[in-house]
Amino acid sequence: MHEKTVAELSAALGAGEASSEEITRALLARVERLDARLNSFITVTAERALEQARTADRRRARGEAGPLTGIPIAYKDIFCTLGVRTSCGSRMLDNFTAPYESAVTARLEAAGMVMLGKTNMDEFAMGSSSETSHYGPVRNPWDPQTVPGGSSGGSAAAVAARLSPAATGTDTGGSIRQPAALCGISGLKPTYGRVSRFGMIAFASSLDQGGPMARTAEDLAWLLGAMAGFDPRDSTSVDEPVPDYVAELGRGIEGLRIGLPREYFAEGLDPGVARAVEEAVAECRRLGAQVREISLPNTRLAVPAYYVIAPAECSSNLSRYDGVRFGHRCEDPADLEDLYKRSRSEGFGAEVKRRILVGTYVLSAGYYEAYYRKAQQLRRLIREDFRRAFEDVDVIMGPTSPSAAFRLGERLDDPVTMYLSDIYTIAVNLAGLPALSIPCGFVDGLPAGLHVIGDYFQEGRLLALAHRYQQATDWHRRVPAGFGA
Amino acid sequence: MALESGEVEKIAHLARIAIRAQDVPEYRRNLSRILEFVEQMNAVDTRDVEPMAHPLDAAQRLRPDEVTETDRREHFQAIAPRVDAGFYLVPKVIE
Numbered sequence: 001m002h003e004k005t006v007a008e009l010s011a012a013l014g015a016g017e018a019s020s021e022e023i024t025r026a027l028l029a030r031v032e033r034l035d036a037r038l039n040s041f042i043t044v045t046a047e048r049a050l051e052q053a054r055t056a057d058r059r060r061a062r063g064e065a066g067p068l069t070g071i072p073i074a075y076k077d078i079f080c081t082l083g084v085r086t087s088c089g090s091r092m093l094d095n096f097t098a099p100y101e102s103a104v105t106a107r108l109e110a111a112g113m114v115m116l117g118k119t120n121m122d123e124f125a126m127g128s129s130s131e132t133s134h135y136g137p138v139r140n141p142w143d144p145q146t147v148p149g150g151s152s153g154g155s156a157a158a159v160a161a162r163l164s165p166a167a168t169g170t171d172t173g174g175s176i177r178q179p180a181a182l183c184g185i186s187g188l189k190p191t192y193g194r195v196s197r198f199g200m201i202a203f204a205s206s207l208d209q210g211g212p213m214a215r216t217a218e219d220l221a222w223l224l225g226a227m228a229g230f231d232p233r234d235s236t237s238v239d240e241p242v243p244d245y246v247a248e249l250g251r252g253i254e255g256l257r258i259g260l261p262r263e264y265f266a267e268g269l270d271p272g273v274a275r276a277v278e279e280a281v282a283e284c285r286r287l288g289a290q291v292r293e294i295s296l297p298n299t300r301l302a303v304p305a306y307y308v309i310a311p312a313e314c315s316s317n318l319s320r321y322d323g324v325r326f327g328h329r330c331e332d333p334a335d336l337e338d339l340y341k342r343s344r345s346e347g348f349g350a351e352v353k354r355r356i357l358v359g360t361y362v363l364s365a366g367y368y369e370a371y372y373r374k375a376q377q378l379r380r381l382i383r384e385d386f387r388r389a390f391e392d393v394d395v396i397m398g399p400t401s402p403s404a405a406f407r408l409g410e411r412l413d414d415p416v417t418m419y420l421s422d423i424y425t426i427a428v429n430l431a432g433l434p435a436l437s438i439p440c441g442f443v444d445g446l447p448a449g450l451h452v453i454g455d456y457f458q459e460g461r462l463l464a465l466a467h468r469y470q471q472a473t474d475w476h477r478r479v480p481a482g483f484g485a
Numbered sequence: 486m487a488l489e490s491g492e493v494e495k496i497a498h499l500a501r502i503a504i505r506a507q508d509v510p511e512y513r514r515n516l517s518r519i520l521e522f523v524e525q526m527n528a529v530d531t532r533d534v535e536p537m538a539h540p541l542d543a544a545q546r547l548r549p550d551e552v553t554e555t556d557r558r559e560h561f562q563a564i565a566p567r568v569d570a571g572f573y574l575v576p577k578v579i580e
Contacts, residue, residue: 298529324575336578377536415515430540
């Protein structure tokens with residue numbers, strides 16, 4: 001049962017071959033048996049899952065089931081879930097039980113999905129390796145000595161190891177796509193504003209976007225359709241109709257114009273990853289796409305601009321953690337300032353503190369123009385690069401990450417090298433575009449990801465391309481050793 | 486740009502984060518590296534470029550000034566570290 005995709009489970013449930021309760025029990029048993037190797041879950045909500053599964057089975061018996069009813073899913077522990085601890089991977093929120101439900105989880109629950117639990121992540125989603133969690137690092141199921149990527153590394157590892165057919169992630173600079181690539185699964189970051197941020201713990205609000213993670217593009221289409229939509233509670237939610245992404249899967253690749261930015265195949269790219277991506281491009285060409293070289297000349301400015309904008313917004317967003325109304329509070333504060341300072345110092349880990357300090361600095365009097373304003377000007381140049389490119393091509397393709405999974409601990413003390421893990425994904429967040437990552441091969445036994453970027457609200461096109469590619473290839477069906485039967 | 490130790494302490498104060506004296510050099514080293522790295526931005530002339538705050542250049546949406554929230558006080562008090570009689574407690578601020 002654990003081998004089945006969301007679409008296959010949906011078919012099995014529809015045909016009466018299995019109940020949601022049976023599927024849920026089987027997956028909970030796998031989590032129990034196998035997750036000690038991965039640490040992909042922070043909280044397993046077994047009782048709630050079985051209750052939701054039985055509710056789904058009753059719904060089905062009444063003839064009221066939708067395509068996702070009764071299918072289990074895991075939520076990144078950044079999505080608030082009413083009555084369940086929502087830690088964001090931080091000591092700061094270790095004792096935080098969310099008093100409300102996020103828009104994304106509420107929508108998926110309304111569709112009948114069953115919550116298996118909350119997945120591990122980099123603290124406050126700040127990281128590219130899922131090593132900075134208060135609950136310990138996540139391991140990559142393809143090689144436990146390597147990282148799963150981050151920050152949605154728990155979600156990616158759980159899906160890759162067949163502990164859950166699907167998961168949610170959030171992507172501020174690559175946090176859905178990079179772990180999807182490193183774990184050999186499929187992940188989509190929607191257009192900024194497509195999915196409500198309500199109840200998604202904020203990191204950098206002008207960049208944060210929630211999205212689905214699963215094994216196939218087809219599953220992503222089902223999940224995105226259920227997650228997306230206007231929400232008045234998110235001030236940047238976009239009031240645009242949600243297309244039928246599943247119906248759009250049949251659009252295929254034929255005649256599609258694919259742009260390959262020469263800047264994405266330059267120095268710094270692992271040759272094995274480059275080969276896998278080039279073969280994937282060749283496959284798309286065989287399937288009828290036209291391929292041409294393009295240029296995104298401001299590519300190299302994306303990471304520096306991001307590491308001004310994201311920390312600036314983070315320092316502002318995380319000022320709410322003051323030890324007064326919720327979250328960690330230090331013992332015996334001498335005065336109010338001591339309460340703030342020690343609560344925050346104890347509650348936040350090293351990388352979160354680094355980013356808060358960088359953000360505080362770039363926003364401080366006298367530096368705003370040189371850093372924040374400058375970064376926002378570059379942000380426009382980066383967006384203009386994409387706008388020009390999309391006049392000539394339909395999608396842009398390249399590697400998701402410059403290398404396959406790296407070893408645990410390798411980059412933890414070297415923030416700048418860690419930041420460069422997201423060199424291809426970050427520009428997409430700055431521009432607010434949709435993009436996905438799908439498996440496209442292996443480098444020394446570790447998965448490589450193909451990154452496909454679309455114009456605003458072109459998720460359907462991206463998913464159709466990915467679906468067609470996955471019909472012609474089987475990279476997405478490979479199972480890490482030890483997580484098969 | 487390399488930061489001085491005094492600047493690290495000042496930023497930490499602004500951010501209300503306590504840093505132990507022995508950790509200042511490490512923060513200084515890391516923050517300086519990050520700031521040096523982002524200074525690559527200066528290689529580009531952006532004189533006439535309008536800053537971009539929102540990817541879709543959307544304006545802030547307004548809504549009618551009506552009450553939409555229900556009273557959740559008990560819920561919120563229940564997850565607070567220290568409360569008394571419906572108040573959130575902090576160390577004495579006024580002598």
